Amino acid sequence: MKDLAPDIFRQRLIMEGYWEIAVDDGVVRDYLTGLAAAVDLTAYGEPIVFSPASGEGRPENAGYDAFLPLIDSGISGYFWSASRFLSVVLYSCTPFAADAAVAYTRRYFDIEGEIAQMTL
Numbered sequence: 001m002k003d004l005a006p007d008i009f010r011q012r013l014i015m016e017g018y019w020e021i022a023v024d025d026g027v028v029r030d031y032l033t034g035l036a037a038a039v040d041l042t043a044y045g046e047p048i049v050f051s052p053a054s055g056e057g058r059p060e061n062a063g064y065d066a067f068l069p070l071i072d073s074g075i076s077g078y079f080w081s082a083s084r085f086l087s088v089v090l091y092s093c094t095p096f097a098a099d100a101a102v103a104y105t106r107r108y109f110d111i112e113g114e115i116a117q118m119t120l
Contacts, residue, residue: 001120010073012120013090013098019109023079025049025064031108032068032075035088038104039096042071 021027029047036043049066063081067074072094078087086109090101098119106115 009093009095010120011092011095011098013096013101014087014118014120015090015102015105015115016085016087016117017105017109017111017115018113019079019084019086019111021108021110023064023081023084023109025051028064028066028077028079031105032066032077034108035075035090035101035104036068036070039090039101041092041094041096043068044071045069 028049032047033043045068047066047068049064051064052062060082061080064077064079066077066079070092073091075091076089080086086105088105090096098117102115102117105111
């Protein structure tokens with residue numbers, strides 16, 4: 001991908017995997033806050049978690065959409081309840097340790113299998 005703004009530092013990490021723990025909106029909130037702390041990034045607000053009301057959308061897509069604003073960007077998370085699958089995007093204008101984010105996510109969700117990841 002061409003870097004259209006080489007004067008602006010950006011680091012992006014996408015993580016995907018299947019979790020083993022029980023997940024609800026409180027778990028998602030705690031995860032986002034803990035992930036920011038694990039990579040030494042500072043939130044400037046509380047995590048926001050959305051979940052469609054029962055019957056809205058397709059059942060296989062039910063779960064949680066979440067966001068945590070960071071001083072230098074944010075973390076977005078998408079959590080599919082039926083398949084127990086997560087997709088998390090950590091976007092920062094400050095460097096962070098991607099391996100620490102992956103390790104934290106693995107521990108938090110008790111992920112035993114592979115965590116697919118891509119860093120940009």
